[in-house]
Amino acid sequence: MNVDIFARQMEALNLRLNKLYQGANASPSPPIEHLLPVAFKELGIVSEELQVAVEELCQQNQELAVVQVQLQAERQRYQDLFQLAPEAYLVTDINGKIREANRAAALLLNISDEHLIGKPLVVFVASEERWQFRNELNRKRAGDRIPDWKVHLQPRGGEPFEAMLTVSVVRDGEGRPTSLRWMLRQIGTRELIPIPQQTNNDAKSLDSAIQVYAKGEIIPLNPQSIWQVHRGLVKLTTICETGEEVLVGLVGDKMLFGASLTALKTYQATAMSKQVQLVEFSLAEIASDPHLAQTFFEQINRRLKQTELLLAIFAKRRVQDRLQHLLLLLQQEIGEFHKEGTRLKVRLTHEDFANACSTTRVTMTRLLLRLQQDGKIAFDSDRHLILKYGCF
Template sequence: MNIELFIQRAEALHKQLADLYQTASVLPWIPPDLLPQAFKELYSNSKLVQLAAEELYHQNEELLRTRSLLEAERQHYYDLFEFAPDGYLVTNTEGIIQQANLIVAKLLNAPKHLLIDRSIINFICVEQRESFRCEINQLSQSDQTKELVVRLQQFHGESFDAALTVVAIRNQSGKINSLLWLLRHVHQRQQQDISLVDNENYLTENLPVDIYAKGENIPLNPFIIWYVRQGLVKLSTYCETGEEVLIGLAKKHMVFGANMTSLPIYQATALSDVELTPINFTEIGVTPMLSHILLPKIKQRLQQTESFLAIAGRRRVEDRLHHLLEILQQEIGESVADGTRFSVRFTHEDIANACCTTRVTITRLMGKLQQQGLISFDAKKHLIIKRLGARD
């Protein structure tokens, strides 16, 4: 039964009970004290059902609007990945290709569908394969970004020198489950420079820095992409009802910008004192090194957006809250003696907006988690997650 039909039937039932109750109350031959108590309770409960149905309808409408906004955001980031000027692919920890964009298919001279489920080692020249396997084994146990220059062999084609940037990605339980690869064709004179570059130092040493205080809105220029050197930035939009919707968190070493979204309303707010580096899109176009560095960071924002999109797909508010806390634990959690502490404070209103529900509901659910000993708060009201049980 859909929500609209449920509301219609609830309203019809309530009207019938109201008419029956009014009729029985005015009949002269029926003393008021003879009206069945059960009838009075039924009338009262039908009113509660009607109110609950209306609230359910409004929450469902809000959930659909939020899901639509997040889906548009996810699609935009996917397009940035798919049509990026550099090759990008995702493998499992053993190097088996799971995703590849158009540039990778072009560089390796193979249709995308033939790349999926093949080992990336198959495209490494034979003399380098053994050392490359060792690199993959080391990456599967490390969080460090690795820069490699290798000789790649095309699918039924020529070989060429390529610069690979690879980083291991952990799931919400902290286990490494995939490797992200940035692949670029390099000329002989570029090999040494790219293989020795330090991505983060390049961005911090060669570009300017702007500082914003906690609570400030960060200006969004369509020609500027922001790189976060220090701090945390909240990315949000607004739905038709005027309520704020959390769509992402840009932490240290991440990027964001107006040109990275298709949402008509997009806002960036400093959740702490932040240091940001502005990067002009025209610079990216004429500086291959910037493109080489920024593409993995754009992919990182895409993955985070998909995580927030998954929140809207949970029907129960409890499940949406549980999923949000898992994301925040992974994104901004820091280990303390009692568990994992959020590095910034989130109000119940912030959490309610992210979960597409009311502040009152979140306050009740958070209180329940606290009573169960799953969460607590420090002296600065920062949330500490002690443990969260697994959910389907």
């Protein structure tokens, strides 16, 4: 029963009551003993019909409440799919101002999704291409589907990279454009090379392939798979509320990382070595292989221990104490033998050390210079840090 039907029933009931009232006032007046039974009968009928109408409305309200809950759950499901999509997606107005962004977009642009909202997409385009980007957008958004085109995107605090943009136009009922939907795909330098014959049981078969990433390249994170480092070092970071990068993990040979191994909304993996070789395992593949799952459990346990050590470092009140314990951790994770001590296999910048210790680059430069002057650290010809014997 809808509101219109209920209103018509109420109108009919009012007409019947009005006729009863007019009959009661008619001349000559009928005897009271004849009028009362008729009045009570009519009132009883009216009461029953109102009760039925109220029950029908209550039932419909319950059904509407159930439908509303289902619609809300469906909306949340699609929102989750949007957020967890492996590709970077954005929704902007017709002028390119960002309204919505998923997790992959935040990682790709190296900024939290909350801070993305309200920013023009053009600010993440390399400065020398912004004029061309605006012209291209103005020229192409008249169509329902804009042809893909390449631009160089500039992530926050990172190096520019080439990306492919796919854009579609959303229109209202009258055909007027209201918003734009974007998919951003990084065009990386990955190449596929065959994995050599392995003897360990947890290695992938010969028909598998290693994916190679160059230093500084952002590694895509698929929520349905896990990366294993075959060779090299990967830096895992997040973005805090102030927009600063915070180190949350260093992943070396045989270690694991992936979107399914974190609860952080903003999570980015960056290649730190000149060449990082990775092998991708699907979650279904791991679940179906007990031996592989056991091997990965041991590697995840190693990551957990490293995370606890990083937390302990962040808890140190003095920056110099954080740096000292960070160097000890790096010595353990990526250290190799050197005639003067332990050499870090990967060249880390002062900015990397500063992010790991939650301080500024200027402060970190001063502390590293002091350690170098005290003879506790040194740098080789490739600017790799060396921890001197007996100093750590």
